[in-house]
Amino acid sequence: MKNKIFNRLSSLVVIAAMLMGFTVSVSAGNDGLIGANIKDGQLLGYFGDGGDIKIPDTVTIIAGEAFLNNDNITSVTIPGSVQVIGYHAFDGCTELERVIFEDPTDGADLIIRLDAFANCPKLTECEIPAVASYVTANVFKGCSSMEKIKVHPQNPYYFTDDNGVMFGPRVNEGEPQYDDPNLTLTAYPSGREGLYSIPESVQGRTVDRIWSGAFKNAEKLTDIEIPENVKIIGGNAFEHSGLTDVTVPDTVESLGSGAFEDCTKLTHIQLPKNLTSIPHSIFKGCTSLSSIEFPQAATNIEMYAFADCKSLTNLILPDGLVNITLAAFEGCTNLQRVVIPASVTGFPNDDTLGAYDMFPDSPKSLVVYxxxxxNGERWAVNNVADWGYQYKILDSVSNLDGVDFGSFYLINLDKKVRVEGKFSINSQLVVNEINSGNEYDAFQAKSENGILKVYEVSATHESDTYTISVGLPDGCSKNAKLYYYENGEAVEFSSSQVSKTFTVQTDSLGYFAVIDSSISGGEDHKVTKVTLNKTTAAMKKGDKLQLSATVLPQTATNKSIRWESSDNTVATVDSKGVITAVSAGSAKITATAVNGVNATCTISVTDSETPKPAEEKIETKVSLKADKAVSEKGKSYFTLALSESSRIANIQITFETSTNDVTVSGINGFTVIGDAEDGKVVLGYLNANGELFSSAQSADIAKITVNAENATLKITDVKVSGWDTDKTVKYGKVNGIDPSEATFTDALxxxxNQDGTIDLLDITEAQRYYRADKNSSNWNDASKCDFNDDGRIDIEDYMEIWLNFTK
Structure with a gap:
């Protein structure tokens, strides 16, 4: 910034001298680039007329902020003499379109510092030269017109994939690690739209980490697929991107602070199960985030982790959580229900001032369980009433079956939709805006070319009745009306409108629309542009591909799209933009707005039909084990697991035990349907996406508690059901129950090996789990050998067996 001020002052001095009649040499200190401030080979600043400029070959360093926020240069040519382009050198150059490296292969070794070309909205052309040996992270973040990053093919350190995403060496303490056989994803082009799947490898080298800020300001990125070989995601990696729903694979070992900060479109996140701490500011400012799948291993929530998550209304904090840091939930203004596990011992506290409110901005309707x-009970009893919300004490927060959470609301601030009902805890509101299909057409017929917004609204848990509130879209007047879709028709609600919000009672969710027919589609509301997520695509016969259209401006009155194929014998397209490849050839798919503005995607179809995958059968194996890691007087604990499973929707278990006093709770996505009565229980795999349960590995699905000591549980029958790939509902196959009977004993x-004798074979059996611990995938089996109860299998456990050899 000092450079910038110096440049402006220098410019004023030159102008003042000219006005006073003095002769001024404008070339002194600029080496021929008029308006440049160059000293000892460093270009310190620029205050010239702009346009297409060429930096003199006397320059070796372009200083940090030298062109910061310049608004008149359109292109810059950089000579091979330049060795360093400093931090923020061209950051915020609003008119810059091209950067040309004059000697890309023969120039000096080049270092490009952080944010050197960031936030240049018109920049489209800039190829990283072959001589660039160190490019500090994403130097192009916020360059919203750059759809692909380019790297000179002779550069030995940096590479791009087919999508124009850049990869390079990891950096340790400021030094690139060129000898590392793996690569780091360093920069994603902000102008690229839609889904991006990170490749497992580039140039034959495994991609194992995402650099800090790699996707920062990529507002057009909507979805990300992260492969399992990625181990580290750097700080602020996806900050202020357009992501909506993210699954971070369990293989990720480290997530940096602020990784998803200010992702205002993000609604759902699944975190890796082995993550022990929820990082500082990781979801700060994620105003649409309403659903979090916490890691099983989480023990700590750091400061500002969920700050300003204004759509977060209800959550169950993970079992095993120990510490919640000050301000972790600051600014969560719509929290309604929070379950705090018994494991939490660390609450925000000051030795002088006492306890701090964990939910300082929550409404009075918040209830903490x-x-x-x-320790949670003591924290609540001593403090919560003073903070203005409520608490409830439960006998157990581990089993919430039967708990009445009352009526509370779910909210999506981005879409201005709020739904109140009697929901289960961990419910999520899902709101999608649509602009094609039968439902849209029905609402469009009512709009009379007025303003139209159509939403598909659902919740992951149902309620008997709902109170739904929908905010007026921008541009609507008080004459707007709210409609719902029923039996193929758009039907007007008898609704009240208060402070630009509709509020209605309804028995079901579905499709809703706000229509303002009083505002016609004048010039200010016409569609000016249609863009597609793809402009070309290669397909094989039988393939399907989803196209999505973006209609501009956002205030367009009628955003409906008509889809057409130029040749239905090659490729067809339905009313929602789904393409089906029919036969070899080429066809154009056109998306057309109501006023004729359109966009096209060229489809090339080859005749070789994509082999259909072998149809997955509805089948599973079942296992039962006594959960000896849990002990409580008068109770016996068992765990039910499935393995080698595919397409499971529901499972019915029939069992025998010594008492009818049995409690069953579902886990890992399974929910008990009804109660465990007459030795029978049904578990459903319930989720908003209609997914079926499939897993090659063993996965626990239910915890069974028998209220008797040393009880025996025997499974006598198992039925499974699901649906096949044609959506036909049917029973499946149970390929074995192993074992079908288990007995709970308090002691290990x-x-x-359960052969009746304690001898060398038992040490050998236990040795199979050597060095397994509580974080190991095989701990459920290994835990039977943890005789000293230290959470680890080692020689001390083998000594315990040896000391108890049968005499």
């Missing part, structure tokens, strides 16, 4: 006898048995 804590377990009887826990030294007879590991």
């Amino acid at each position: 804590v377990e009887k006898g826990s 048995s030294y007879d590991v």
Whole structure:
């Protein structure tokens, strides 16, 4: 910034001298670039007339902020003499379109510092030269017109994939690690739209990490697929991107602070199960985030982790959580229900001032649920009333079956939709804006070319009745009306409108529309541009591809799209933009707005039909084990698991035990349907996306508690059901129950192989789990050998077996 001020002052001095009649040499200190401030080979600043400029070959360093926020240069040519382009050198150059490296292969070794070309909205052309040996992270973040990053093919350190995403060496303490066999994803082009799938490898080298800020300001990025070989995601990696729903694979070992900060479109996140701490500011400012799948291993929530998550209304904090840091939930203005596990011992506190409110900006309708006898109960009893919300004490927060959470609301601030009902805890509101299909057409017929917004609204858990509130879209007047879709027709609600918000009662969710027919589609509301997420695509016979259209401006009155194929014998397209490849050839798919503005995608179809995958059968194996890691007097615990499973929707278990006093709770996505009565229980795999349960590995699906000591549980029958790829509902196959009977004992048995004798074979059996610990994938089996209860299998456990050998 000092350079910038110096440049402006220098310019004023020159002008003042000319006005006073003095002769001024404008070339002194600029080496021929008029308006440049060059000293000892460093270009410190520029205050010239702009346009297409060429930096003199006397320059070796372009200083940090030298062109910061310049608004008149359109292109810059950089000579091979330049060795360093400094931090923020061209940041914010609003008219810059091209950067040309004059000697890309023969120039000096080049370092390009952080944000050197950031936030240049018109920049489209800039190829990283072959001589660039160190490019500091994403130097192009916020360059919204750059759809592909280019790297000179002779550069030995940096590469791009087919999507124009850049990869390079990891950096340790400021030094690129050129000898590392793996690559880091360093920069994503902000102008690229839609889904991006990170490749497992580039140039034959595994991609194992995402650099800090790699996707920052990529507002057009809507979805990301992260492969399992990625281990590290850097700080602010996806900050202020357009992501909506993210699954971080369990293989990710480290997530940096602010990784998803200010992702205002993000609604759902699944975190890796082995993550032990929810990082600082990771979701700060994610105003649409309403659903979080917490990691099983989480023990700590750091400061500002969920700050300003204004669509977060209800959540169950993970079992095993120990510490919640000050301001972790600051600015969460719509929290309604929070369950705090009994494991939490660390609450925000000051030795002088006392306890801090964990939810300082929540409404008075917030209810916090804590377990009887826990630190959470003491925290709530001593403080919550003073903070203005409520608490409830439960006998257990681990089993919430049967808990009445009352009526509370779910909200999506981005779409201005709020739904109140009697929901289960962990419910999520899903709101999608649509602009094609039968439902849209029905509403469009009512709009009379007025303003139209159509939403598909659903919740992951149902309520008997709903109160739905919908905010007026921008541009609507008080004459707007709210409609719903029923039996193929758009029907007007008898609704009230207060402070630009509709509020209605309804028995079901579905499609809703705000229509303002009083405002006609004048010039200010016409469609001016239609863009597609793809302009070309290669397909094989039988393939399907989803196209999506973006209609501009946002205030366009009628955003409906008509889809057409130029040759239906080659490719067809339905009313929602789904293409089906029919036969070899070429066809153009056109998306046309109501006023004729359109965009096209050219489809090339080859005749070789994509082989259909082998149809997945509805099948599973079932296993039962006594959960010896859990102990409580008068109770026996068992875990039910599935393995080698595919397409499971529901499972019915019939069992025998010594008492009818049995409680079953579903886990890992399974929910008990009804109660466990007459030795029978049904578990459903319930989720908003209609997905079926499939897993090659063993996965626990239910915890069974028998209220008797040392009880035996025997499974006598299992039925599974689901639907096949044609959506036909049917029963599946159970390929075995192993074992079908288990007995709970309070103490671990030294007879590991259960042959009736404690001897060398038991040590050998336990040795199979050597060095397994609580974070190991095989801990459920290994835990039977943890005789000293230290959460790890080692020689001390083998000594315990040896000391108890059968005499």
